[in-house]
Amino acid sequence: MKKVYLETFGCQMNVSDSERVATRLAADGFEITPDEAAADVVLLNTCSVREKAEHKLFTRIGQVGKAAADRGDKKPLLGVLGCVAQLEGETLFGKTPAIDFVLGTRAVGRVSEAIDKAFGGANQFADLGEREAAYDWSVADAQRHSPYIAFVPIIEGCNKFCTYCIVPFSRGREKSLPATEIVQHVLRLRREGIREVHLIGQNVNSYRPKTDDGLENQPGATPFSKLLRAVAATGIERVKFTTSFPRDFHPDIIEAINEHENLCNWVHLPVQSGSSRILKLMRRGHTVENYLERIERIKASPRRIALTTDIIVGFPGETEADFQATLDLAEYCQFNSAYIFKYSPRPGTPAFEMPDDVSAAEKTERFLRLDNLIRFHQQKVFRAYINQTVEVLAEKISEKHSNQISGHTSCQMVVNFEGAADLLGKIVKVRILESKANTLYGKIC
Ligand code: SF4
Structure with a gap:
C-alpha cells in the first residue's frame, strides 16, 4: 500500500x-x-x-x-x-x-x-481542468480534521474581484452547490455522529444555486438565509458559517439566527478598512456606513453574537487619517478577534499596479497599534464571560495538559477545562473562571 x-x-x-x-x-x-x-x-x-x-x-x-x-x-x-x-x-x-x-x-x-x-x-x-460533474459528498470513512466537526462547502470561487486579492483567479467564478445535496449531506453527517458543521466558502452569503430546489419558498428571503433555515431544520446541533461578504449580509441572516438556536452565535464579517476611500480603492463594494448598518443589526439581536473580522493595514494610498478611521471602527465594533494583514502586492491583481507607498516600517507600526487595540477589546469581551456558564463542544485533549479538554463555544471562543477522554464529542456546560490571551479556562458544571 x-x-x-x-x-x-x-x-x-x-x-x-x-x-x-x-x-x-x-x-x-x-x-x-x-x-x-x-x-x-x-x-x-x-x-x-x-x-x-x-x-x-x-x-x-x-x-x-x-x-x-x-x-x-x-x-x-x-x-x-x-x-x-x-x-x-x-x-x-x-x-x-x-x-x-x-x-x-x-x-x-x-x-x-x-x-x-x-x-x-x-x-x-x-x-488544471474543471471539477467532475458531480460533487464528491463522501461521508463514510471520510478523513476529517476533527471527528466531531465537518466542513461543508456550499459555494466555490469568488466574483468580487477586490483589487488586492488573487482568489477569483485561483479559485474561479462563484459556483453554488445544490441545496438539496447540502441538506442531505448534513443529515448524513448528523447520523454519523458529527455535532457541528461549518458551511464554508469564500463568500457564503453570496450563495445562489441555479434552482431553489430543496429550499422552502419564503417570498423575499435570500437563498442563503433559506439554506441556513433548511440546514438548521436537519436538527444538527451546531451550524457555523464563514466567510460572509458585507454587501450581501442581508437582515434575514440575523433573523434566521434569532429563530434557530442551533445556528451559532458567531459572524465573521471582514471589513478590511475603516476608511470608505480605501474601501473604494480596494473595490470592496461597501462603505464604512454600510458595514456599520450590518453591525448594528447584529448587535441588536437578542442573541449574544460574536463578531470577528479581517483587516488590511498599509493598502496603497492609506494615510494616517485613513488608518485612524480603521482604529475608530475597531473601537466601535469591539471585535472578538481580528486577522490583521500587512498589505503586500500580489502579481496579477489590479492593486499590484498601484504604488505600494506605505513603508514597511509604517505598516508594522500600524499593525501593532491595531493589534493592541483589538487585543484590549478582546480581553474586555473575554473577561465579561468570567463566572458565566457556556456550552463547549469537547473536541480534543489539550496539547499542553493531558488532563484538560479543549473545545469551542457557539461563538467560536476556545475554552479549556479539566476532563477526560470520555467527554470528547459531547457538548458540555462549563463555568468560566479565567481568561488568558486567546483562551478561556473553566470548570465543568
Ligand atoms: S477578498 Fe474575498 S471577496 Fe474579495 S476577491 Fe478575495 S475572496 Fe473575493
Missing part, C-alpha cells in the same frame, strides 16, 4: 479540499501517513494569499528532497496542489525538476489518477 503525506497551507477551503483528497486516496487504497519520512508520495496543498507563496513552496520542496537524501532514500513522488498550482500551472516545472505533477484547485478530485499516472512513468504533467 503506497503511503501519502499531505500538507495543507491556507484557508478552510484548502483544509476542506485536503480532507476530500485524503478521503479519495483512502477509498482508492492509499494510506495517509502523518510521517513524511515514511511517505512514497508528498502532496503540498498550497495557498497564494500570503506573500512569497511560491518562494515558500520551493523552500518546502527543497526540504522534502534534502530530508530524503539525508536518509539515503529516493525523493518521494511530489505533487503540488491548490492555488499556487492553479495560478502557475506548468511554469512550475521550469523552476524545479523536483515536482512530478501539478493539480489545480478544481482538479483535486483526480488525485489518485495523477499518482497512478506518475508511478506509471509520466513525468511533469499538470491537470
Whole structure:
C-alpha cells in the first residue's frame, strides 16, 4: 500500500479540499501517513494569499528532497496542489525538476489518477481542468480534521474581484452547490455522529444555486438565509458559517439566527478598512456606513453574537487619517478577534499596479497599534464571560495538559477545562473562571 503525506497551507477551503483528497486516496487504497519520512508520495496543498507563496513552496520542496537524501532514500513522488498550482500551472516545472505533477484547485478530485499516472512513468504533467460533474459528498470513512466537526462547502470561487486579492483567479467564478445535496449531506453527517458543521466558502452569503430546489419558498428571503433555515431544520446541533461578504449580509441572516438556536452565535464579517476611500480603492463594494448598518443589526439581536473580522493595514494610498478611521471602527465594533494583514502586492491583481507607498516600517507600526487595540477589546469581551456558564463542544485533549479538554463555544471562543477522554464529542456546560490571551479556562458544571 503506497503511503501519502499531505500538507495543507491556507484557508478552510484548502483544509476542506485536503480532507476530500485524503478521503479519495483512502477509498482508492492509499494510506495517509502523518510521517513524511515514511511517505512514497508528498502532496503540498498550497495557498497564494500570503506573500512569497511560491518562494515558500520551493523552500518546502527543497526540504522534502534534502530530508530524503539525508536518509539515503529516493525523493518521494511530489505533487503540488491548490492555488499556487492553479495560478502557475506548468511554469512550475521550469523552476524545479523536483515536482512530478501539478493539480489545480478544481482538479483535486483526480488525485489518485495523477499518482497512478506518475508511478506509471509520466513525468511533469499538470491537470488544471474543471471539477467532475458531480460533487464528491463522501461521508463514510471520510478523513476529517476533527471527528466531531465537518466542513461543508456550499459555494466555490469568488466574483468580487477586490483589487488586492488573487482568489477569483485561483479559485474561479462563484459556483453554488445544490441545496438539496447540502441538506442531505448534513443529515448524513448528523447520523454519523458529527455535532457541528461549518458551511464554508469564500463568500457564503453570496450563495445562489441555479434552482431553489430543496429550499422552502419564503417570498423575499435570500437563498442563503433559506439554506441556513433548511440546514438548521436537519436538527444538527451546531451550524457555523464563514466567510460572509458585507454587501450581501442581508437582515434575514440575523433573523434566521434569532429563530434557530442551533445556528451559532458567531459572524465573521471582514471589513478590511475603516476608511470608505480605501474601501473604494480596494473595490470592496461597501462603505464604512454600510458595514456599520450590518453591525448594528447584529448587535441588536437578542442573541449574544460574536463578531470577528479581517483587516488590511498599509493598502496603497492609506494615510494616517485613513488608518485612524480603521482604529475608530475597531473601537466601535469591539471585535472578538481580528486577522490583521500587512498589505503586500500580489502579481496579477489590479492593486499590484498601484504604488505600494506605505513603508514597511509604517505598516508594522500600524499593525501593532491595531493589534493592541483589538487585543484590549478582546480581553474586555473575554473577561465579561468570567463566572458565566457556556456550552463547549469537547473536541480534543489539550496539547499542553493531558488532563484538560479543549473545545469551542457557539461563538467560536476556545475554552479549556479539566476532563477526560470520555467527554470528547459531547457538548458540555462549563463555568468560566479565567481568561488568558486567546483562551478561556473553566470548570465543568
Ligand atoms: S471577496 Fe474579495 S477578498 Fe474575498 S475572496 Fe473575493 S476577491 Fe478575495
